[in-house]
Amino acid sequence: EVQLVQSGAEVKKPGESLKISCKGFGYNFISYWIGWVRQMPGKGLEWMGIMYPGDSISRYSPSFQGQVTISADKSINTGYLQWRSLKASDTAMYYCVRYDSSGPDAFDLWGPGTMVTVSS
Amino acid sequence: SYGLTQPPSVSVSPGQTAIITCSGAKLGEKYVCWYQQKPGQSPVLIIYQDSKRPSGIPERFSGSNFGNTATLTISGTQAMDEADYYCQAWDNSTVIFGGGTKLTVL
Numbered sequence: 001e002v003q004l005v006q007s008g009a010e011v012k013k014p015g016e017s018l019k020i021s022c023k024g025f026g027y028n029f030i031s032y033w034i035g036w037v038r039q040m041p042g043k044g045l046e047w048m049g050i051m052y053p054g055d056s057i058s059r060y061s062p063s064f065q066g067q068v069t070i071s072a073d074k075s076i077n078t079g080y081l082q083w084r085s086l087k088a089s090d091t092a093m094y095y096c097v098r099y100d101s102s103g104p105d106a107f108d109l110w111g112p113g114t115m116v117t118v119s120s
Numbered sequence: 121s122y123g124l125t126q127p128p129s130v131s132v133s134p135g136q137t138a139i140i141t142c143s144g145a146k147l148g149e150k151y152v153c154w155y156q157q158k159p160g161q162s163p164v165l166i167i168y169q170d171s172k173r174p175s176g177i178p179e180r181f182s183g184s185n186f187g188n189t190a191t192l193t194i195s196g197t198q199a200m201d202e203a204d205y206y207c208q209a210w211d212n213s214t215v216i217f218g219g220g221t222k223l224t225v226l
Contacts, residue, residue: 044219047217
């Protein structure tokens with residue numbers, strides 16, 4: 001089955017670091033962009049950035065540039081979203097998404113989300 | 121910076137047609153996608169490239185995009201269509217999402 005499987009919920013303190021993951025199943029991982037979308041509690045969708053695992057080219061939203069790092073390990077079909085120092089305002093659901101630039105030109109596959117809670 | 125504007129809420133009676141708009145400067149010159157998000161679930165792609173439906177999406181969902189406005193139309197709206205709907209486009213290598221529209225089926 002084609003799917004994205006994300007790592008489990010996290011509870012962290014302000015200032016701590018975090019890396020969450022997203023593993024692709026059932027498709028050629030290196031042929032699609034992998035990205036991240038934030039959804040704060042009760043709010044809308046915000047695009048954070050995207051990476052092409054085939055050559056590690058990445059693009060970030062200006063709102064998230066320098067705040068997070070998007071990476072991927074193509075040997076294990078896994079993408080990552082990383083913070084060096086979390087803030088309470090990072091509390092949100094984070095969705096991993098697949099972007100198909102050659103076909104629908106859309107985010108055609110979404111993971112179940114990873115809830116990150118940052119609280120002292 | 122580029123923005124996409126959606127009405128916060130739309131209400132429709134079962135069986136009627138729901139219309140959700142998404143506005144942005146020269147939006148008709150860009151491809152627009154639409155996503156449906158039900159409570160507690162991940163978003164699902166329902167329209168891509170303005171008007172195309174992915175496999176498995178019912179025919180009652182349709183889209184258009186002209187001028188400054190993209191439109192999602194749900195014909196014969198059903199109770200199961202109650203959800204949040206988001207439009208999305210690219211602008212200068214950046215993904216933009218609309219603020220979302222809560223569709224209520226009364």
